[in-house]
Amino acid sequence: MKKAAPTLSPTSSLPCPCHSARPYAECCGPLHAGAAAADAERLMRSRYAAYSLRLADYVLATWHESTRPASLDWENDPPQKWIGLDIRRHAQTGEATAEVEFIARCRVGGRAHRLHETSRFVCEAGRWYYVDGDVDAPAA
DSSP: OOOOOOOOOTTOOSBOTTOOSSBGGGTTHHHHTTOOOSSHHHHHHHHHHHHHHTOHHHHHHTBOTTTOOSOOOGGGSOOEEEEEEEEEEEEEEETTEEEEEEEEEEEETTEEEEEEEEEEEEEETTEEEEEEEEEOOOOO
16 A cells, blocks of 8 residues: 655645745645746746645646646556755746756655756746756766
């Protein structure tokens, strides 16, 4: 039986899973409850926290419809423990576009994994959406 991801109330004073050092209620909680992200970096952090909390509906809702998968098959994936997020760069690339370079770390089956990605975002009707990203290959 798979261990369920921790659940947090949007008003929780526990630290936010995005590693911002802010309480969840003042960070990603309001976004997970439906508030719009102020910028692409905030959306990136909230998506990382959603992966950590296994909020598949939120991840899909914040994925741009042009690149969004039909579903996320997390039930068949090995359990991941997300352990760190480092935002390297956030750049506005146009009036309604941005990029966020980040490194996310997790453990799967006791082994550490690292994802280094430069993600592209677009803002439509006042809401930011993840479009796609370029993943750097792990160092040999």
